[in-house]
Amino acid sequence: MSSSHQHETDVLIREQGYDDHFHEHHHGDKFQSNFITHYIFSQDHKIIARQFLITGIFWAIIGAGMSIIFRLQLGFPDDSLAWLKPLLGKWITINDAGVGALNPEFYYALVTMHGTIIVFFVLTAGLSGTFANLLIPFQVGARDMASPFLNMLSYWFFFLASLVMFISLFLSTGPFAGGWTAYPPLSALPEASSGSGAGMTLWLVSLTFFVVSVLLGGINYVTTVLNLRTKGMSLWRMPLTVWALLVTAILGILSFPVLVSGFFLLMFDRGMGTSFYLSEIFVNGHALENVGGSPILYQHLFWFLGHPEVYIIILPAMGLTSEVLSVHARKPIFGYKAMVYSILAIGFLSFIVWAHHMFMSGVNPFISNFFVVFTLIIAVPSAVKVFNWISTLYKGNIRFTSAMLFAIGFVSMFISGGLTGIFLGNSAIDIQLHDTYFVVAHFHIVMGIAAFFGMFAGVYHWFPRMYGRFMNETMGRIHFWMTMVGAYAIFWPMHYMGMAGVPRRYYRFDTFDAFSHFAGLNQFITIAAIIVFAAQLLFVFNFFYSIWYGRKMTTQNPWGANTLEWTAPIEPIHGNWPGNLPTVHRWAYDYSKEGADKDFIQQHLPLTDKEKAEAEHH
Amino acid sequence: MSTLISSGTIEQKSRKGFYAPLFALWAGMGSIVMMFGSLTSAYIVRQGAGNWLEFRMPDIFFYSTVVMLVSSVTLHGSYWAFRNNREMLYKLLLPLTLVLGIIFVIMQYQGWNALYAIGVALDGNPGGSFFYVISGIHAAHVIGGIFALTVALLHAFMLPYKPTEKRRRRFQLVLHYWHFVDFLWLYLFLFLLIQ
Ligand code: HEM
Numbered sequence: 001m002s003s004s005h006q007h008e009t010d011v012l013i014r015e016q017g018y019d020d021h022f023h024e025h026h027h028g029d030k031f032q033s034n035f036i037t038h039y040i041f042s043q044d045h046k047i048i049a050r051q052f053l054i055t056g057i058f059w060a061i062i063g064a065g066m067s068i069i070f071r072l073q074l075g076f077p078d079d080s081l082a083w084l085k086p087l088l089g090k091w092i093t094i095n096d097a098g099v100g101a102l103n104p105e106f107y108y109a110l111v112t113m114h115g116t117i118i119v120f121f122v123l124t125a126g127l128s129g130t131f132a133n134l135l136i137p138f139q140v141g142a143r144d145m146a147s148p149f150l151n152m153l154s155y156w157f158f159f160l161a162s163l164v165m166f167i168s169l170f171l172s173t174g175p176f177a178g179g180w181t182a183y184p185p186l187s188a189l190p191e192a193s194s195g196s197g198a199g200m201t202l203w204l205v206s207l208t209f210f211v212v213s214v215l216l217g218g219i220n221y222v223t224t225v226l227n228l229r230t231k232g233m234s235l236w237r238m239p240l241t242v243w244a245l246l247v248t249a250i251l252g253i254l255s256f257p258v259l260v261s262g263f264f265l266l267m268f269d270r271g272m273g274t275s276f277y278l279s280e281i282f283v284n285g286h287a288l289e290n291v292g293g294s295p296i297l298y299q300h301l302f303w304f305l306g307h308p309e310v311y312i313i314i315l316p317a318m319g320l321t322s323e324v325l326s327v328h329a330r331k332p333i334f335g336y337k338a339m340v341y342s343i344l345a346i347g348f349l350s351f352i353v354w355a356h357h358m359f360m361s362g363v364n365p366f367i368s369n370f371f372v373v374f375t376l377i378i379a380v381p382s383a384v385k386v387f388n389w390i391s392t393l394y395k396g397n398i399r400f401t402s403a404m405l406f407a408i409g410f411v412s413m414f415i416s417g418g419l420t421g422i423f424l425g426n427s428a429i430d431i432q433l434h435d436t437y438f439v440v441a442h443f444h445i446v447m448g449i450a451a452f453f454g455m456f457a458g459v460y461h462w463f464p465r466m467y468g469r470f471m472n473e474t475m476g477r478i479h480f481w482m483t484m485v486g487a488y489a490i491f492w493p494m495h496y497m498g499m500a501g502v503p504r505r506y507y508r509f510d511t512f513d514a515f516s517h518f519a520g521l522n523q524f525i526t527i528a529a530i531i532v533f534a535a536q537l538l539f540v541f542n543f544f545y546s547i548w549y550g551r552k553m554t555t556q557n558p559w560g561a562n563t564l565e566w567t568a569p570i571e572p573i574h575g576n577w578p579g580n581l582p583t584v585h586r587w588a589y590d591y592s593k594e595g596a597d598k599d600f601i602q603q604h605l606p607l608t609d610k611e612k613a614e615a616e617h618h
Numbered sequence: 619m620s621t622l623i624s625s626g627t628i629e630q631k632s633r634k635g636f637y638a639p640l641f642a643l644w645a646g647m648g649s650i651v652m653m654f655g656s657l658t659s660a661y662i663v664r665q666g667a668g669n670w671l672e673f674r675m676p677d678i679f680f681y682s683t684v685v686m687l688v689s690s691v692t693l694h695g696s697y698w699a700f701r702n703n704r705e706m707l708y709k710l711l712l713p714l715t716l717v718l719g720i721i722f723v724i725m726q727y728q729g730w731n732a733l734y735a736i737g738v739a740l741d742g743n744p745g746g747s748f749f750y751v752i753s754g755i756h757a758a759h760v761i762g763g764i765f766a767l768t769v770a771l772l773h774a775f776m777l778p779y780k781p782t783e784k785r786r787r788r789f790q791l792v793l794h795y796w797h798f799v800d801f802l803w804l805y806l807f808l809f810l811l812i813q
Pocket residue numbers: 181310311313314356357375376378379382417418419420421422424425426430433434435439442443446447448
């Protein structure tokens with residue numbers, strides 16, 4: 001794209017844009033704003049987005065690193081882990097023969113922390129936090145979030161949550177070890193296991209701060225989308241990214257408080273002697289006084305959040321994928337309205353399926369039936385979306401950039417993982433599959449890998465918007481192919497293990513006759529995991545390298561995309577647009593439109609006479 | 619890198635004249651509704667499982683409910699007075715509301731003592747524990763409202779009386795939140811009464 005085009009854009013916004021009487025409230029001269037207010041306690045949505053992203057990357061490395069350690073244990077249970085002693089200290093015990101073994105209690109702690117970190121810190125905060133902040137104000141044509149101050153607080157509560165969780169990793173009794181879902185009684189009785197004491201206390205404190213962060217962020221996102229859209233940006237002209245992030249925020253506002261209720265009752269059980277979740281329990285041969293509680297109650301409260309939470313993770317990835325697919329296939333997204341209605345339907349249904357996580361917890365089988373039906377219905381809007389993504393690709397003029405590869409990979413992963421969900425959603429089949437590696441395979445493919453792919457697509461695509469430079473494409477493609485092949489190599493075999501009944505969360509399998517023949521498969525999975533982990537380090541390298549040394553962005557709209565963030569100056573400014581805000585005249589998907597001189601028409605371009613005539617005709 | 623991003627704050631106006639902070643407050647209240655909705659659902663589920671302590675609610679909770687309802691009326695009166703240039707009435711009813719709010723929290727505390735006196739303990743049967751927890755978490759939200767009222771009070775007595783649109787908006791935020799915790803309590807009270 002030529003710089004004359006850029007000039008046209010600027011003139012158009014100046015002359016026909018929307019004048020919101022914007023003037024910056026400078027507190028002193030801009031050169032006085034120091035490093036602290038600039039990069040640390042910043043209230044600018046673009047900086048906050050980067051803070052969420054980089055904190056998310058930090059946690060992703062830790063969370064994935066933990067999985068490598070416990071995979072080593074599963075793949076090579078007899079090999080010495082003594083070399084990890086400098087890192088893990090007393091959690092590696094070395095016997096007389098010099099063979100180092102991972103402490104089983106710490107193995108559980110690693111599995112628990114891996115899940116907590118990836119689900120909440122990486123795929124919730126790192127994903128929504130980054131892209132809601134970056135894209136909502138840009139794509140709806142706003143100067144910033146409705147409340148930049150609360151937005152800043154949202155990040156700092158996340159930081160606080162991170163800090164507390166990080167400290168818990170170094171406790172002498174170890175971090176919490178009862179699984180990411182923190183079911184009582186392990187989570188409710190400080191004496192139940194070594195991680196249930198201080199580790200669990202810090203876990204609860206951390207996640208409570210985390211919920212505050214999600215609520216502050218979510219309220220801001222919803223308010224911004226519904227109140228601060230620029231002139232002409234009707235709801236039906238919003239890009240699918242914004243739709244997805246909007247519904248994600250609504251789900252968060254409605255479901256996280258329920259988790260907090262569950263946590264409150266848990267805190268009372270832990271500290272005040274109540275018996276909400278506890279009844280007739282023996283610890284070390286002593287009967288506890290608690291009677292009358294029900295651990296199932298916690299499961300209801302947890303999964304009432306927990307299931308919407310999985311959609312809180314996947315919806316933003318779906319939105320990013322839709323946008324990237326359309327831009328790089330140079331085609332309008334297929335079935336835009338159907339996509340929006342599917343997002344809304346998924347959001348609604350996600351609140352009435354939670355008990356499919358509890359088929360085997362002893363809930364009434366008649367109640368299970370209700371949840372089976374709604375669980376299977378949720379596959380319908382999911383399938384609509386898949387159909388539309390594939391149709392968008394069909395006969396597209398596809399540019400296989402790294403972003404596009406990851407978006408296509410997302411679709412593949414979502415299909416594979418969604419199909420296994422349908423098996424699990426049948427309560428009768430779940431009798432065999434519950435708590436086995438089949439479930440592990442299901443949710444890692446559909447949520448873990450797919451959401452990561454959506455996130456990678458987003459990072460490669462919007463990196464120029466964030467840092468003014470491009471990421472390296474060669475490294476990006478290597479990253480993609482290693483991750484795509486490697487992720488299937490890790491998780492595909494787990495389905496077979498699960499069908500054979502191999503339970504999740506066990507410390508080793510070689511001691512069970514029924515499962516010992518999977519030893520080779522377990523080794524294979526571990527090796528694949530190490531290779532995939534290495535590929536992620538390549539991504540991290542590429543990311544930081546490109547911030548400083550990547551190819552510079554020289555035009556405002558390098559991908560030829562229609563959305564408004566690509567009309568703002570390359571060098572980001574406070575308030576996003578220098579003078580007027582762009583006015584919107586069309587939806588976000590006018591790609592390869594017949595009769596147009598370019599294969600894209602940006603949202604702020606007025607309708608041509610021909611288009612006007614057509615619009616009147618309909 | 620992006621040297622132009624300054625540390626100034628941004629104030630934007632909603633194009634449709636909608637007041638964004640009020641919208642945000644309502645979203646936040648929606649979130650609080652979900653929290654209490656889940657606590658009362660948990661109550662019902664647990665109660666349905668049997669082994670449930672039945673007891674008569676101490677009378678003081680009836681009186682505290684009346685205090686809470688009256689405080690909503692006084693605050694509304696104060697808001698009305700603020701808009702209609704009745705400065706005296708405005709400055710009278712606002713502190714009165716604050717006092718009523720504080721009295722409400724004290725009465726709730728006495729109510730818990732009364733419960734304990736009749737043998738319903740926090741760490742006893744969940745039938746009692748739920749009562750303490752639900753009313754306790756509600757009281758925490760009222761205390762948040764008391765802080766908001768205090769800010770409104772400072773505005774009333776530290777700033778010259780001027781019923782500008784900006785100040786009305788701010789007052790409105792406090793008003794809506796206070797009505798919200800009021801009606802929330804009414805719901806919880808009736809729920810706990812008939813269960
Ligand atoms: C077609 C749609 C889907 C269906 C029918 C479905 C069904 C199920 C069922 C029945 C389970 C419980 C299995 C058990 O514990 O025995 C489950 C587990 C799970 N699903 Fe799905 N699922 C679907 C899509 C998704 C999506 C899109 C995500 C996330 C983005 C997801 C994330 C999870 C997670 C995280 C778990 C396991 C949680 C745990 O126990 O640790 N699922 N799924």
